[in-house]
Amino acid sequence: MATTFYPPQRTLMGPGPSDVSPRVLAALGRPTIGHLDPEFVTLMDEIKGLLQMAFQTDNQLTIPISAPGSAGMEACFVNLLAPGDKAIVCQNGVFGGRMKENVERCGATAIMVEDDWGTPVSVDKVSAAFAAHPDAKVLAFVHAETSTGVESDAAALCKIAADNNALSIMDAVTSLGGIELKVDEWGADAVYSGSQKCLSCVPGISPVTFSPKAVEAIQNRQHKVQSWFLDMQLVMGYWGGDSKRAYHHTAPVNAMYALHESLLMLEEEGLDLAFERHMFHHEALVKGLEAMGLNMLVDQSCRLPQLNLVQIPEGIEDAAVRSALLSQYDLEIGAGLGAFVGKAWRIGLMGQACYQENVLLCLSALDNVLAAQGANHERGAAVAAAMAHYDTVQQ
Numbered sequence: 329m330a331t332t333f334y335p336p337q338r339t340l341m342g343p344g345p346s347d348v349s350p351r352v353l354a355a356l357g358r359p360t361i362g363h364l365d366p367e368f369v370t371l372m373d374e375i376k377g378l379l380q381m382a383f384q385t386d387n388q389l390t391i392p393i394s395a396p397g398s399a400g401m402e403a404c405f406v407n408l409l410a411p412g413d414k415a416i417v418c419q420n421g422v423f424g425g426r427m428k429e430n431v432e433r434c435g436a437t438a439i440m441v442e443d444d445w446g447t448p449v450s451v452d453k454v455s456a457a458f459a460a461h462p463d464a465k466v467l468a469f470v471h472a473e474t475s476t477g478v479e480s481d482a483a484a485l486c487k488i489a490a491d492n493n494a495l496s497i498m499d500a501v502t503s504l505g506g507i508e509l510k511v512d513e514w515g516a517d518a519v520y521s522g523s524q525k526c527l528s529c530v531p532g533i534s535p536v537t538f539s540p541k542a543v544e545a546i547q548n549r550q551h552k553v554q555s556w557f558l559d560m561q562l563v564m565g566y567w568g569g570d571s572k573r574a575y576h577h578t579a580p581v582n583a584m585y586a587l588h589e590s591l592l593m594l595e596e597e598g599l600d601l602a603f604e605r606h607m608f609h610h611e612a613l614v615k616g617l618e619a620m621g622l623n624m625l626v627d628q629s630c631r632l633p634q635l636n637l638v639q640i641p642e643g644i645e646d647a648a649v650r651s652a653l654l655s656q657y658d659l660e661i662g663a664g665l666g667a668f669v670g671k672a673w674r675i676g677l678m679g680q681a682c683y684q685e686n687v688l689l690c691l692s693a694l695d696n697v698l699a700a701q702g703a704n705h706e707r708g709a710a711v712a713a714a715m716a717h718y719d720t721v722q723q
């Protein structure tokens with residue numbers, strides 16, 4: 329017979345979900361109220377304001393979609409594309425491939441710009457694609473590719489889109505709250521994210537923001553959006569700017585308490601300090617991994633601090649290491665995805681997972697588990713190198 333489920337206490341250093349703070353979990357457990365209760369409507373307004381802070385935007389249409397990051401992705405594509413449209417889609421990992429799927433399911437054509445796994449999107453190739461397809465309506469790219477740990481030049485890509493009269497769709501699922509993300513300054517038109525990565529909230533919510541230009545395009549659509557649930561014209565009636573809220577769907581009320589709390593924590597820390605914290609602990613992690621003889625797979629110039637791709641050394645068994653970390657240390661790191669299956673581990677330092685105690689736990693656990701697998705690195709060197717970083721650099 330089934331009984332109450334008590335999850336183990338893990339440390340989450342994979343590609344998401346990341347560690348959720350007790351403050352956010354406490355918010356989640358507060359009493360459920362009606363989703364049109366005036367108190368909840370006030371909370372919705374505050375969440376919108378906090379999301380504008382996080383996205384660094386004044387966009388009125390900045391809301392959490394009641395579904396995971398993949399729904400945010402789909403919302404951007406179905407609202408901005410119609411049958412017969414053309415979209416330039418950049419692919420340098422798994423998520424660009426999903427964008428292509430979305431474009432095609434809208435009845436639009438995807439012009440692919442492909443770059444190697446582990447490298448950023450080539451701005452020059454995107455310019456060339458626009459030269460060949462000046463009628464492209466949308467440029468879609470992933471800011472922080474979680475499958476490869478690579479950051480692409482979002483500012484430059486948004487500018488190319490704007491210069492070519494196209495709307496930019498940016499995947500910021502892993503970037504929001506972890507690295508600089510300036511929606512207004514960069515001129516991004518449709519941006520989606522997720523709650524469970526650097527915001528360290530529970531999974532299942534997707535913050536999105538649409539520029540005035542994107543809103544205008546949505547309002548001028550000739551075709552009905554193919555998805556009823558994700559049709560922004562309808563969703564706007566629920567999350568809309570005025571005080572009259574029309575029922576659209578029942579918001580996940582308690583998850584919104586959690587999102588609100590996680591955004592408050594980000595606001596209290598300050599965006600700049602949050603970005604610095606991610607970089608600071610990333611540097612400690614890298615120094616430790618390298619002292620153990622492990623190699624980073626991504627060039628330093630485009631590495632994401634919040635997601636670290638580490639090459640799996642010769643003779644080491646990928647799955648055995650991850651399962652030992654989980655069973656002996658309650659520590660989750662990510663497996664490789666796509667082209668990196670069996671070749672890389674993905675160590676996340678996202679949001680509340682990005683602290684010294686986690687870096688040291690991860691390094692010492694890997695030190696032990698790899699040694700048990702026959703690796704002959706200098707024992708203790710990893711933690712010592714990370715500690716040297718913590719001792720010498722002023723936080």
Ligand SMILES: *Cc1c(COP(=O)(O)O)cnc(C)c1O
Nearest residue numbers: 396397398423472474501502522
């Ligand atoms: C995690 C992730 C998604 C999907 O988010 P879900 O919440 O899992 O649906 C999309 N894009 C990127 C870059 C991601 O890292």
